[in-house]
Amino acid sequence: MRDFSAPVRETVEHHVLADEFQxxxxxxxxxxxxxxxxxxxxxxxxxxxxxxxxxLEGLFDGESRRRDTRIEQSGGTPRRFTTLARDVIARGSTVIPAVFESSTLRAALEEIVDEKVLPVPYEPEQYIATRLHEAGDVHGWHWDDYTWALVWIFKMPDEDNGGSLEYVKDVPWDPENPRVEEFVAAGPVIRRHPTVGSAYLLKAGTALHRVSPLSYAAERMMVCFSFASVADLDGDRGHESIQALF
Ligand SMILES: O=C(O)CCC(=O)C(=O)O
Ligand SMILES: [Fe+2]
Structure with missing residues (x-):
């Protein structure tokens, strides 16, 4: 594959520093x-x-894995989707690694969150791509292992079909006793349906969140980048939920 990563890197920097983004x-x-x-x-x-x-479409065609499982650390909630592991993306994409590695992008994120934003050191969680496409596909309620998720939206179904982000902010994650149903029932559940081409930033370490199920077959494709706070990198992080997935 031709290496476009240097030009991509420059284009990313240029875009983030441009007046419109700033x-x-x-x-x-x-x-x-x-x-x-x-x-x-x-x-x-x-x-x-x-x-x-x-x-991404090329990688999903050749190197994706279908998942249909429940994740214990988030209260047994379902994961029914097709996914690309970080290493598959790192080998097969020039754009996604360049975006993740951009210190200019991290500086912009720091201005938004008013805190230091660090690349996640644990490689399997740096970025993943997920595709929901069959009726009933869902990315069930969970918390992320690190403070921030930046989710770049490539394909999105109509809002009445699901595929929306739903979250309850400011709830603690106790993997031993996640109490997902209780937190969702207490709410408030905030719903967002981001547009194709946008990327949303979510405080995903303390927001209990999910992607709502598709009622009928349709395409939803995204890349989720993870970023860490300084506090995240103190002490040990558990990686059981991603290990259960891959
Ligand atoms: O696809 C989304 O909008 C959210 C994905 C997500 O929560 C994750 O990958 O951890
Ligand atoms: Fe998440």
Whole structure:
């Protein structure tokens, strides 16, 4: 494969530093402060988006794995989807690793969250791609192992079909006793249906969240990047839920 990573890196830096991206930051800060969520519209330039989409479609065709399981650490909630592991993406995509590694992007995220944002050191959790496509596909309620998820949306079904992000913010994760049903019932459950081409930032370590089930077959494809806080990197992190998945 031709190595486009240097030009991609430069394009990413240029886009994040451009006036349009920078001008959006105050509103994103405000959204994040209020909701622990901020949707960045037109996350990357169109050609970078299309390049990444082509790479992902090729990898999903050849190297994806179908999952249909329940994850104990998040209260036995379902994972029914097709996924690409980090290493498959690292080998087969020029765009996704360049986005993850961009210190310019991390600096922009730091302005939004008002805190230091660090790349996750545990490689399998740095980024993954997930595709929901069959009726009943769902990414059930869970918390992420690290503080922030940045989810870049490549394909999205109509809102009435599901595929929405739903979350309850500010709830603690106790893997021994996750109490998912209780937290969801207590709510409030916030629902968002991000647009194709956007990326949303979620405080996913303390937001109990899910992708709502598809009622009928349709495409939903995303890449989830994980970023860590300074506190995340103190002490040991459990990685049981991702280990259960791969
Ligand atoms: O697909 C989404 O919008 C959320 C994905 C997610 O929560 C995750 O990969 O941990
Ligand atoms: Fe998540």
């Amino acid at each position: 001008a959006a930051i105050p509103a994103l800060r405000q959204s994040y402060q209020q909701d622990d969520f901020a949707e960045i519209p037109s996350f990357m330039p169109d050609d970078v988006f299309r390049g990444a989409l082509g790479e």
